[in-house]
Amino acid sequence: MLMRHDLQPVQTTAMRGSEQGTIERAFELARTGQARSMPALRALLIREGHLDVQHHLSGSLIRRQLRILMDQARDVRSPAEA
Numbered sequence: 001m002l003m004r005h006d007l008q009p010v011q012t013t014a015m016r017g018s019e020q021g022t023i024e025r026a027f028e029l030a031r032t033g034q035a036r037s038m039p040a041l042r043a044l045l046i047r048e049g050h051l052d053v054q055h056h057l058s059g060s061l062i063r064r065q066l067r068i069l070m071d072q073a074r075d076v077r078s079p080a081e082a
Contacts, residue, residue: 005014022050026057030066037067041070 018079025048026041038057045053057063 009077022053023062025050026062026066027069030069031073033077034068036070036074038066041066 022045026045029035029041029044035044042053042057045057050056056065
């Protein structure tokens, strides 16, 4: 007999794994300088197939952290480009 509690961990794990993948990838893209703005970052994530990107990146703290990383990546790349 399949109990409700037997289904819960699978559902929670799948949802959590998807969310972590999107957020982790957002931080990776921001660090590498592949995205220079939040709209560009969202577009890259959507292009890569991540779902519900707007929701995952909706918090003010995560947006602030990502902007800082994108600014730092731009500052590191700028001297070499100049």
